[in-house]
Amino acid sequence: MAKPTRIHPAAKQYAAEVAASTMSRREFLTRATSLGLTAGAAYALIGLPQPARASAQAQRGGTLRIESTVKALKDPRTYDWPQMSNYTRGWLEYLVEYQVDGSIMPSLLESWEINEDATEYVLTLRDGVRWNNGDPFVAKDVAMNIERWCDKSVEGNSMASRMASLVDEETGKARAGAISVVDDRTVKLLLNNADITLIAGFSDYPAAIVHDSFDGDPLSNPIGTGPYLPAEFEVGIKAALVRNENHSWWGEGAFLDRIEYIDYGTEQASIFAAVESDEVDMIYESLGEYIDLFDTVGWEKSEANTANTVVIRPNQIAEVNGQKPYADVRVRRALAMAVDNAVCLELGFSDNGTVAENHQVSPLHPEYAELPAPVFDPAAAAALMQEAGMADFEHELISIDDTWRKNTSDSVAAQLRDAGIKVKRTVLPGSTFWNDWIGYPFSTTDWAHRPLGVQVLALAYRSGEPWNESGFSNAEFDALLTEALAIADAEQRREVMEKLQEIMQDEGVIIQPYWRSIFRHHKPTVVGADMHPTFEIHVAKLGFATLEE
Missing domain, CATH: 3.90.76.10 (Dipeptide-binding Protein; Domain 1)
Known part of the structure; x- marks a missing residue:
């Protein structure tokens, strides 16, 4: 106890x-x-x-098939995708x-x-x-x-x-x-x-606990405290866990005999076809028009209102043909001023969310400070780009080839062109895009929900941090962030957060158009599969509903 x-x-x-x-x-x-x-x-x-915990209703036994990307594994402290952790949660707790x-x-x-x-x-x-x-x-x-x-x-x-x-x-x-x-x-x-x-x-997904014999590869010697063991693993194809019958696990649950993760790629059409063919019992995320389509097959839908988001960011330290175009705050502010975030939400994510304010602190975060909406002024954006001497520069906006991130990037590029700003679109497959996501001069990435706004700012925008993909470095911002991290009371922290959010907007650090409502569908017989705000799949809670006598 x-x-x-x-x-x-x-x-x-x-x-x-x-x-x-x-x-x-x-x-x-x-x-x-x-x-x-x-x-x-x-x-x-x-x-x-x-x-009450839903998993208490589960019976023991069975194989659960989950549609999910199967990504190559590495040292958990360097994980940069929740899907990596959703697999290793079987033994790394x-x-x-x-x-x-x-x-x-x-x-x-x-x-x-x-x-x-x-x-x-x-x-x-x-x-x-x-x-x-x-x-x-x-x-x-x-x-x-x-x-x-x-x-x-x-x-x-x-x-x-x-x-x-x-x-x-x-x-x-x-x-x-x-x-x-x-x-x-x-x-x-x-x-x-x-x-x-x-x-x-x-609680964040790179914080998996490893044994002192860990060699950097979670699969080479899978010592952990959890109830499952890896059974098979092929990147981009399939991975599986099986219950470890030789381990006296401390927890309650671990109902399933086997859990499979099957990779159908990023296209929702392929995933929907797998559902119709009864090849899976649960999907990782339902997106766009397919949210309604999945409703038609009689599956349960789970929704989470979250601080998951998409970020279109210029990299301030990246070089393009010998110059650093995004080191100039006028260029960054022009890009943000040319984009109507509401249009991005409509065209990029089918209005399944709420409009954001270009600072990555959500109204769901306890310390969020309400600010005026970002300025949308395409004419002023073009003038500012001209003032910076970049009117003839062609920006290359890079994105992954999936649905919503590609569509959001397309909507940004179209609005920039409407403002007279030249843009080339480059769309890369995930296997290529994520090899160098941190270094692209101008690209689109998605960020997971985290409980506190100061967490997000410390991870993504403090000077020199590994996930600081914008290359943003600002001494005043760093000092205010250190101050905010020390304030336990969210109401008091909000006063500092307001200054941090204003700096993010004033410096044009990112275009951050919307907050995502996220959805997951699963068979009615599956328990423990509710959509989690950070996409976590707690494997020990998964199971099939107990059959009524």
Whole structure:
């Protein structure tokens, strides 16, 4: 049984805001549970019972077939696609788990406590967990993983961004004394500066926990704490998990004998044909006009209102023919001024979402500050491009060849041309596009939902971070972001966030046209398959409904 945890003073204030209808329940659950309150206690604090877990209705046995891209695997701390983690979740688990309702639940951790100024974290491990090779799961394993995450020298290690408050900037590794093992079940973290995002960072998909024998390849020696093992894996074709009958897993669930991930490419027509042919039981994501088509086959539809988004970004440090066209703020602002974000939502994503404001902080984020809509003025955009001496420059907008990202990019290019700005469109297959996504001068990428706006800004726009694809570097922005990360109260953090959002708009860092509502269809007999805001598939919760007597 999990030990009781104290109620952080901020959680009580959050509950009062829910009662006063100034905070949504989802925001409350994310904030309160990230501060160490259990989901049950969080629900109780606002006078609601905790919802029952759907997976309790599942029967044991069977094979579930999931339509999903099958991507090559690598060191989890360098994962840059949720699909990678959805497969390795079979045996590589997480310290905590972000839920559909917005709460953050313990997984390999039993509990955590945070001091009032968010500079000290005490992590308590779940008792009785073992690796599938028989080794006990102990505090030194957690400390080792956090140290791995802090290592900025590892190319593509985005976890270092999430662990910045533990990193020594001179060495680029965990600061001496930042991570300490108190006993076999307790780890203490002493931060360089206050950071209220650390637990939420533990839930992100690159934060899978690996064994101390891990060699960088999840498939070469699949030691983990989870209930499944890899059975087959072929990039772009198919992957499969099978229940590990020789492992005494700590959790509840793991109903299925086998889980298959089958890759039908990015075209929804191919996926719909697989559904009609009864080749799959669940799909990764329903898109565009096919959302309604999937409704016609009698499958269940699950929807999540999210902070998933698409970003069209000029890379400020990229060179094109010996010059850096997007280092000039006038060029970047001109591009943004020429695009009507509502048109992108309509043409690119069939209006299945809400219009965004070019700063990647969502109204779903608790610290979001409402700003005036971005200026849409094609004539002024053309004039600004002329002033920058770039009226004759041809911009090459690169995108992947799937449906919504391609269509959104096409709508941006068309609007730029309507403003008199020259644009060449280049569409690449996914296998090519993602090889160099970070380095393209002008391209379109998608970003997953994260619980907090400051998380997003720290990952994507702080100077020098691995996922900073825009090449944006601004000392004032970095200083304000450090300040925001230290403020536990979202209302106070909003004051700083407003300045950060304004800098993003004023600097023309990105065109970020809309927030995505996301959908997933599955057979009515499948349980545990609800669409997750961050596309996570929690494999241990999947199963087929128990047959009624």
